Amino acid sequence: MSDEQHTILTRPTRRQALGLMALGGSGIMFSGLPGISQALAASGKTISGQLTVGFSQEPTVFNPHMPHIEVDDGVHFALYDSLFSVDPEGKFVPGLASQVPTVENGGISADGLQWKIKLRDGVKWHDGKPFTAEDVKATLELLVDANFRSWRKTGHDLVRDLTVVSPTEITWRMEKPFAPYPSILASTFITPKHLLSATADPNNAPFNNAPIGTGPFKWVERVAGDHILLAGNPDYYGDGPYIDKLIYKYVPDLNVMYTQFKTGDIDVVGLQWITPDHYDEAKALEGKVVNVVPGSTVESFTFNMERPQFKDPAVREALYAAIDKQSIIDALYYGLPAPTESYMPQQSFYFNPNLPKHAYDMAKAKALLDQAGWKPGADGILAKDGTRLAFTCSTTAGNHIREQVQQYIQQSFKELGVEMTISNLPPAVMWGDYWMLSKFDTVIVGLDFLTGSDPDTSDYFRSTSSGAKGGSGQNNWQYANPEVDALLTKGGEIFVPEERKAVYLKIQDIMRKDLPFLPLFQYATVRGHKQGIDNVLANVNVRIDTWNVATWRRA
């Protein structure tokens, strides 16, 4: 674990090293690290002791197919298994499937249409009933059931002819090739047919509050507003569990959570983690392991591309040059996040490290605008063909750091002769129709563009995914580029990662050139756990810390 406890600058952690090496263009997939499961398979398995994870939001949804937020995932990972899951390097590892289906091993046909999955034998639900291919079939059917309140149908709605070949084998056909489907399956937990799909009303099944899975931990109890208690499952087929009592404690205030981490009431600081202002103190704490972990969310200054001011690419490029990214990161974010040029997390297999580097350069910004014909009007604000370079910038009201970023940027823009008015809104208004139907001029927002580890961003970049234009998706920039549309289609039909990569490198190139949003930085969070707890590892491909809670153990 000693490689997990230092700052980003002195000695990089494994994840940061991955990022740095990827930046160097020296290759992305590394085989130096043995899989966690292999490393521990040799050691004996004893289930004992208690471990408390703190979350600053309360997990309340235990049926993994119903609408839920990240923190709920934290509990799902302990209770359930997917067919296969994704590790920190973005590779799939078998779960309930005995083998990850690929084109190479015949699990997926070359055209991506025929799927065949072999399942692990002898797996049991927490209630003792055997797990079979019928459960997988029922899960995939439930997800697209019109009467079921399913949170995501994407991909599942393309599945046809689900056939149970034997209790340990299932096949299906896809309506059309859809390359992101493996990533979606990796975050689709399999639920028991006899307790959920077979009930009269799955929306209100008793299962939803007394969940039964195949995972490393069994449900014990939930005390609403306080905690959830799980117990180690001795019959778990995989590596672990090593903890007997797993407690998810709801600690609504981050200062309080940090204090309880210091007092030892909390062993692992989970979601929302340690606030950056505590980082310096936290890393000096005795008996605690504290490290900076990159997340998959990218902060950006986002344009509404349909506004006349922003149709001119020179404007977007000039504004980018006028943002002093590094100062913002250092002064306002305690130097934690890493500046980026892409929407793709730098740890991703698909990250493009060769994008042009942003440089803060006011002279260049001025020159760009001047050459493009933007001249100061009577009020000193630049204008061209009757369009003033004036706009509003919005974000969540009450997010103090972002508000300071806005003021900082506002000053720089003012020097250029650009008038930016700050107009922030409470979260429910900001991220409602105002955001989804592109009613803003510009927005500062942190977005996670990917579905798990998959590089597909059709929901964000495809011209038909814009809510304001009647589409369904989150293309709230109203960005439209036929070349990107074509590339997204192409990338969605290739099932061999090495071949897909070229497509997504190209898309990143185009996005960096078109700049519908100015990428600022990739989030980084300060995480902490008690010394002597092994395997608490970050994984940029999942939404929550407890993705591998099965293997957590006290040394």
Next chain:
Amino acid sequence: MLNYLLNRLGQSLILLLLVSIIGFAVLNLAPGGPLSQFALTPGMTREAMDRIAHQMGLDRPLPIQYLDWIWRLLQGDWGKSYRDQQPVLQIISGHLFATLLLMGTSMVISILLGTWIGIRGATKRYSLFDYTTSVAAMVALSIPTFWFGMIAIYVFALRLKWLPAGSMYTIGNESFSDYAIHLVMPSLVLALVDIAVWSRYMRSATLEVINQDFIRTARAKGLSEGKVLMKHVVRNALIPMITLAGLQLPTILGGALVTETVFTWPGMGRLFLDSLGYHDYPVVMGLLMFSAILVLAGSLIADLFVAIADPRVRLG
């Protein structure tokens, strides 16, 4: 008497109806909704949000949603939480215990200590005790509970390690002594301000009584100072305090949001705030109706008692 009772009951019902309509309207007209928390979920589409809203019946016109809700309520169905699907009454009663435990303990401490300080301060006016407690009360009233709670945790949990930093009990050890030790810090922090309030009230109430003629009479007929104090002064000074305590009872339901947050206490204050934050309308409406009923019932009972006790109050 019966007429009066029916009349008051009728008034209360109309009031409850108004509370429910206004509450429902305000909640639903506020921007956002139960699904807005999913807006930034990767891969979430407008289509999916609309579909889920439809399945939950959130796309129906507001009056229809209201009528549906109140019709179920009249049949005794308080609905289910949007967040965790638990019945609303079960959620409320689950949090009620935690709140009653914390607020009850702190109220007992603050009333006992507060009245004692108030009486002593009034009888020994301008003494060192009086000055000290008066200044202490002012300080206690000015300290934000949040800050005071954090300091208490720092000193007693982090440095001295005498007391747990929070929570209602140690999971797996739900003994009486375990509850008690967890109760010490939050109840004292919460009581601190109330002690100050009670001592100030009690001090002035005692002072008012102590200068009245009947006290002089009591002394004149040769009663000992202790008897005068206990039998005449305190008894009379306590009367307005009882009314005050009665008025405070319904506020228990609101819980102690700040204290609950600092000490991770799963009480009603957190429940209300969390439910509001997630737009969990059934729970918020449930809490609203629950407390409205209690307040109305409380005042009805109080009025009845007054009417019975005091013949000058005419009913009808």
